Amino acid sequence: MTGKIKNCPMCGRLFSDTGLHVCMDCYDKIERKEHEVIEYVRDHPKSKVPDICEATGAPEKMLKKMIREGRFIEVGVKMTYPCEKCGAPIMTGKLCRSCMEAMRMDLQRQSAAITASRQAERKARGRGMYSKKMMEVIKDGNDRELPKKRGKWQ
Ligand SMILES: [Zn+2]
Ligand SMILES: [Zn+2]
Numbered sequence: 001m002t003g004k005i006k007n008c009p010m011c012g013r014l015f016s017d018t019g020l021h022v023c024m025d026c027y028d029k030i031e032r033k034e035h036e037v038i039e040y041v042r043d044h045p046k047s048k049v050p051d052i053c054e055a056t057g058a059p060e061k062m063l064k065k066m067i068r069e070g071r072f073i074e075v076g077v078k079m080t081y082p083c084e085k086c087g088a089p090i091m092t093g094k095l096c097r098s099c100m101e102a103m104r105m106d107l108q109r110q111s112a113a114i115t116a117s118r119q120a121e122r123k124a125r126g127r128g129m130y131s132k133k134m135m136e137v138i139k140d141g142n143d144r145e146l147p148k149k150r151g152k153w154q
Contacts, residue, residue: 037052
């Protein structure tokens with residue numbers, strides 16, 4: 001498998017990225033660190049994210065990723081991290097359920113407003129087309145359509 005050559009975000013070395021996003025050495029390091037974190041959590045099931053970071057030296061980002069991936073559920077620990085908006089404990093995503101709901105409502109309101117303005121625009125444009133078409137029909141009826149028809153049938 002060949003990947004894109006780029007600099008490893010952890011050690012800066014050039015490597016071929018096959019989807020791991022870091023070089024093999026760093027990937028190994030991460031795997032070992034994750035293992036260490038899981039061991040620690042298994043031994044200290046009541047510990048919070050900052051405690052684990054301090055004890056294992058693992059970055060918070062790594063812990064969040066592991067929580068999202070359900071890595072601690074595997075060892076029977078329900079680990080949570082704070083919602084990015086209100087700080088409520090969550091296990092997946094970035095926001096708690098109520099912040100997600102609030103955001104969803106917000107998005108809905110925004111898209112409803114966009115739809116409404118698009119509809120108004122379409123209506124206005126439609127009305128314009130309609131009256132133009134009406135004008136054509138009237139015009140055709142008066143000086144083109146009728147003589148042509150008459151010519152055809154007579
Ligand atoms: Zn690396
Ligand atoms: Zn929240």
